[in-house]
Amino acid sequence: xxxxxxxxxxxxxxVAGGIAATMIVAPALxxxxxxxxxxxxxxxxxxxxxxxxxxxxxxxTLKLRESGGKLIGMMSHFKIGVVGTGRIVGxxxxxxxxxxxxxxxxxxxxxxxWSGDPPLRGGQVRFVAQGTKVAYLLIPVSIEEMKKIMSDSxxxxxxxxxxxxxxxxETENEKQQENSAERWEITTEASLIxxxxxxxxxxxxxYADYSTLLRSGLLxxxxxxxxxxxxxxxxxxxxxxxxxxxxxxxxxxxxxYQFLIQEKSSADCAPGVFSDxxxxxxxxxTLGCSGK
Numbered sequence: 110x111x112x113x114x115x116x117x118x119x120x121x122x123x124v125a126g127g128i129a130a131t132m133i134v135a136p137a138l139x140x141x142x143x144x145x146x147x148x149x150x151x152x153x154x155x156x157x158x159x160x161x162x163x164x165x166x167x168x169x170t171l172k173l174r175e176s177g178g179k180l181i182g183m184m185s186h187f188k189i190g191v192v193g194t195g196r197i198v199g200x201x202x203x204x205x206x207x208x209x210x211x212x213x214x215x216x217x218x219x220x221x222x223w224s225g226d227p228p229l230r231g232g233q234v235r236f237v238a239q240g241t242k243v244a245y246l247l248i249p250v251s252i253e254e255m256k257k258i259m260s261d262s263x264x265x266x267x268x269x270x271x272x273x274x275x276x277x278x279e280t281e282n283e284k285q286q287e288n289s290a291e292r293w294e295i296t297t298e299a300s301l302i303x304x305x306x307x308x309x310x311x312x313x314x315x316y317a318d319y320s321t322l323l324r325s326g327l328l329x330x331x332x333x334x335x336x337x338x339x340x341x342x343x344x345x346x347x348x349x350x351x352x353x354x355x356x357x358x359x360x361x362x363x364x365x366y367q368f369l370i371q372e373k374s375s376a377d378c379a380p381g382v383f384s385d386x387x388x389x390x391x392x393x394x395t396l397g398c399s400g401k
Contacts (some may be wrong), residue, residue, distance in 0.1 A: 243274070
């Protein structure tokens, strides 16, 4: 991969960010919005953690609390590493947590300045929520820093800049499904819907149906900003994933949603991908059917 010397890539990390209450609330699109009690600040309050696969102890923690209508964040220290085909992991460092600074909010995403942990020098960070329990972090990484990380991870065969984060309060039986290469369009579509729904509610106070998400431009915008590849039929309201059924259901007051993505062939026993406003993505089969 040839990249200019001054190119900065973004590493998606699984740490929570913080916010200050500076935000623009757009008018609702194609839906009548009831009086909303959604609080953009409380949407991010809590303890967010990153863990290695099959481990419970986090290698990275960020704690957010509200003070005077704004969020204040403290972040732990870690040493970054890469495993397998490029999954980013880390090792917890014993140094005390440090505050993050210059917390801002824009279009449902959080930004703050991070001091970094070697070999990362830190800088402006973006925190992107996928729901009430799942998010990821984008950390600026220079070409030189990336080369150093790869040289320190000899077993890694690639560099995939994504680490998922979760709110600490979730239960163990909600362990997130790993995406597989064969099903990337399905899982990418699920992640796109969750991210677009979060941003729509951030701006309008309620969640939206699929047609409204398309008209708002949030599905396309999220895909362009956050993903290298997106489903080729994403702009189709009737058939966004050819060969699959997509059902997105809203609660009557727009305060919650659920969706299902399932193969059309042998639909009664076909595997399905499920999610809701938490952002947690599940995969399962109909009762009485055997999963592979």
